[in-house]
Amino acid sequence: MNRLAELIRALPAADVQLIQKDLEEGNLSRVLRERLSELEMPQKVCPVCNAPVGDDAPFVLYFGEIVRKKARFDAMDCLRFFLNDLEAEKGKRSGERRVRSG
Numbered sequence: 615m616n617r618l619a620e621l622i623r624a625l626p627a628a629d630v631q632l633i634q635k636d637l638e639e640g641n642l643s644r645v646l647r648e649r650l651s652e653l654e655m656p657q658k659v660c661p662v663c664n665a666p667v668g669d670d671a672p673f674v675l676y677f678g679e680i681v682r683k684k685a686r687f688d689a690m691d692c693l694r695f696f697l698n699d700l701e702a703e704k705g706k707r708s709g710e711r712r713v714r715s716g
């Protein structure tokens with residue numbers, strides 16, 4: 615996170631505002647996931663809590679309708695959180711049905 619903070623501090627105000635907007639709209643995690651999948655980097659940390667995970671991760675999820683992706687999780691809570699996030703994004707994409715409650 616320190617490195618990310620440095621990166622953000624170095625960005626012009628307009629870019630920081632864009633990142634803020636993406637973060638609020640929930641786009642940032644999707645962009646990161648897509649980028650990771652593009653890079654085809656071996657996943658070394660849980661996407662939810664950043665705990666180290668390897669090939670022996672207790673929970674592995676294959677997902678994606680167009681591009682098949684794989685995510686490893688260190689705990690059931692993280693998998694659940696990830697699925698909820700995924701579902702929220704999917705709902706958002708298919709017509710803004712969900713109303714944000716907080």
Ligand SMILES: [Zn+2]
Nearest residue numbers: 660663688692
């Ligand atoms: Zn985790």
